[in-house]
Structures are given as C-alpha cells and as structure tokens.
Amino acid sequence: MVLPATGAMAPQERPADIARAREIWRRANERVAEFPRGHVDLLRWEANNPGDAAPVADGNSARPEALDVAQALRMSLRQRPDLFTHADMNALATGAVRVAYARHVRDVQRAWVDAVSARQSWRHASDIWDATRTGSELGQRMVVAGNWSQARLMREQLLEASAWQASVNAQATALAAQERLAQLLGLWDAQAVAQLGERLPAGLPAVPPRAVPGEGLSESSLEAAVLRADPLLAQQRIEAQRELAAVSSARRQTWNAAVDAALAAMPDPSATPTPPHIGDLSLLRDHPLERATRAEARLLRAASERRSMARQAWAQLQARHASAVHAQNVVAQLQAALEQETLLRYNGMLQSSWELLASARERMQSLDAALQARRDYWRAQTDWQALLAGADYTGPDSLSNAGTGASAMPAGH
Numbered sequence: 001m002v003l004p005a006t007g008a009m010a011p012q013e014r015p016a017d018i019a020r021a022r023e024i025w026r027r028a029n030e031r032v033a034e035f036p037r038g039h040v041d042l043l044r045w046e047a048n049n050p051g052d053a054a055p056v057a058d059g060n061s062a063r064p065e066a067l068d069v070a071q072a073l074r075m076s077l078r079q080r081p082d083l084f085t086h087a088d089m090n091a092l093a094t095g096a097v098r099v100a101y102a103r104h105v106r107d108v109q110r111a112w113v114d115a116v117s118a119r120q121s122w123r124h125a126s127d128i129w130d131a132t133r134t135g136s137e138l139g140q141r142m143v144v145a146g147n148w149s150q151a152r153l154m155r156e157q158l159l160e161a162s163a164w165q166a167s168v169n170a171q172a173t174a175l176a177a178q179e180r181l182a183q184l185l186g187l188w189d190a191q192a193v194a195q196l197g198e199r200l201p202a203g204l205p206a207v208p209p210r211a212v213p214g215e216g217l218s219e220s221s222l223e224a225a226v227l228r229a230d231p232l233l234a235q236q237r238i239e240a241q242r243e244l245a246a247v248s249s250a251r252r253q254t255w256n257a258a259v260d261a262a263l264a265a266m267p268d269p270s271a272t273p274t275p276p277h278i279g280d281l282s283l284l285r286d287h288p289l290e291r292a293t294r295a296e297a298r299l300l301r302a303a304s305e306r307r308s309m310a311r312q313a314w315a316q317l318q319a320r321h322a323s324a325v326h327a328q329n330v331v332a333q334l335q336a337a338l339e340q341e342t343l344l345r346y347n348g349m350l351q352s353s354w355e356l357l358a359s360a361r362e363r364m365q366s367l368d369a370a371l372q373a374r375r376d377y378w379r380a381q382t383d384w385q386a387l388l389a390g391a392d393y394t395g396p397d398s399l400s401n402a403g404t405g406a407s408a409m410p411a412g413h
Helices: 018-033 039-048 069-077 091-145 150-185 190-199 219-229 231-245 249-264 287-347 353-388
Strands: none
Touching (some): 069 150, 091 150, 091 190, 091 231, 219 231, 231 287
C-alpha cells in the first residue's frame, strides 16, 4: 500500500525589506499574468513541465484481462465443489445446494460491485485532494506576494490535510474491498491479487431507466415467484400436505376450536404474561394431529417470512433505483452546471481561483454521491436476484448520503 505524499509546505521566500517585498509581489503577478486563466493555468503548466522529465511508460506492456461479474463467478466456483449438483442427489440435497449457490452468487456479485465502486471512489478522493493541494500551493504564493495572511493560508492547508486523509481512507477501503473479492475468487498469489484492481472495469454499469422485477414478473406476482423459488419451502409444503392428509377434517376442526377457546381465555398480557392453555388430553396425545399442526405452522411461518422478504427487497430495489437516478440525473447535473457557471464567472474575473477550485471539489463530491447511489442500486439488485433464486433476504443496507458522498470535504471558500 503506497500512501500519497502528505504535501508538506515548501519553504517560502521571505522579503528582507520593503523593496524586496515589492519585487516579490511584482514578479509573482507578472508570472500569473502570462496565463489566460491566471493561477490555475500557471500551476497546471508547472505540473506538466517539471524540471526532470518523468519516465515514459512502456506502451507495449500487456494489460491484464478484464474481469466482469460472470468471469469472477466462474473463477470462484473452481474453489467451491460443494456448490455443484450431482446426478445422485435427492431433491432435498439438490435444494440445499441451490440455496447455497444463490447465496454464493450474491456474495460474489456484491464483492465485485464493492471493489469497482471503491476504486472509483478512491479516484474521486484523489481528485479532491489534488484540487485542495492546488489551492494550498496558490495560497503559499499569495502569502509570499503579500496578498494573503498566514491565517488564510492555514485554512487552505487544513482543507488539503483533510482531503489527504479522505484519500488515504478511500485507498484503504478500496484495498479491503479488493482483498474481499480476491478471497471469494480463491486468489492466493500476492501478484495476482495486486493485479486484480487493474482487471476491474473503470466504473459500474449504468442504472437502467426503470426498475423491473424480472422477465415475466409483475408486482402482483412477486410474492408468488419468491415462494416458488425456495426449494426448501417446497419440501416443507410436501411434508405438511402428507401430515395433514393423515388427520381427518373433523379432528382438525376440534383442534382449531380448542385453540380458539384457549386464546379467548387468556388473561390480559400486560397484567400477567401467561401462555394459552389447552386441557383436552385426547387432543394432546394425538400424535398424528400434533405432527400435522406443527408442520402446517412451520409452513405458514416460512411462507409469511418469504412474502415479507419479497415486499422488503422489492421496495428497497425501487428506492435505490429512484435514488440512483436522482443523484445521476439531477444532483450531478446541477453540480456540473454550477461548476460551469463558476468557470464563466472566473473567466470574467468575477470569482477567484479558490472559488473555482471549491466548485470543482463540490462537483467531485456530487459525482461520488452518484457513484454510491449507483453502488447501492446494484447491491439491491443483487439481493433481489438472489431472493428470486431461493436465498434469504437479510435486510437493507444503510442508505448512502446522496448529498455529500463518501469522500465529503468542507467546501472551503
């Protein structure tokens, strides 16, 4: 892990007398005046024309093969022979493998989404740090020229220090997400793990225009589709039907009447927490009836849980989709338009270089917020697909803040 340079402040030229101060001020302003957009173009020119030429990268070096979700899943399955179905498996064992496979697919897809988004967020944090570093360097020159106080420079340096910390945190998050994906893929070689980041795409896929439940599904049929997808629930249904068939309908009606009477005789739960009581020993000693009622109760509880999972997962998918579309089409576009307006005002000398840099930082933060919203959508989509394949829904993640982003920084001047 190579950390970015902390950007320690370079020694500043101090004037010895008033004549020297005027000379420094005149030289600095003449230098800035050589460029159409002043301070920003000056720093950009200096960055592109260093004293020592940087080594040129070898253009013939081969780039590692890109890694998409499907390829990541195939790689991970080489290390999971327990997720393969066999010809001699019974229905119960096959159903268990199907559920485990759906969970594994969900884990791999989420890890891939997290790794891609974390690397992109790291790039956003690095760009924000670069903008604050530019403002800090300009501030040092302004102090040397006598146009700024040390207090104002220190505010710019605090912004740079905070942005550096955010960049380091984003780098650590990206590396942790990459390691999580490498574990699922079964990568053990350090060099292969290091190259994993280069194999990931530059960004997540675009959010579709509409959130759809799936091919051939509608909102009215979601719960039924989730029920049918659970192979273990199907086994529970078969078991309950077999046990219920062994009990007469009259016997079941007698049991239901006893349950209703016990519930009606319950004391107030707030006063005395006493469970309901059934005193008919003939019912309690009827073992086929007991097995049938327990099997039916387990089936109904499981079906209720699956239906609730379907409603929750679908609601989360719709919410995450709406949030991602809003962040991408509204917030990010407004922030980009605001930056263009700030640039126009800067070119008209109506705003300073630091206001232009602050606008650039805000745009990068809104881009990162849109990225986090897109990541949340694809995670929700992964959860929904896993639920349709028979896995459980564990609940929603915490919503990303669509107004600040993961690498939020103070806006500055």
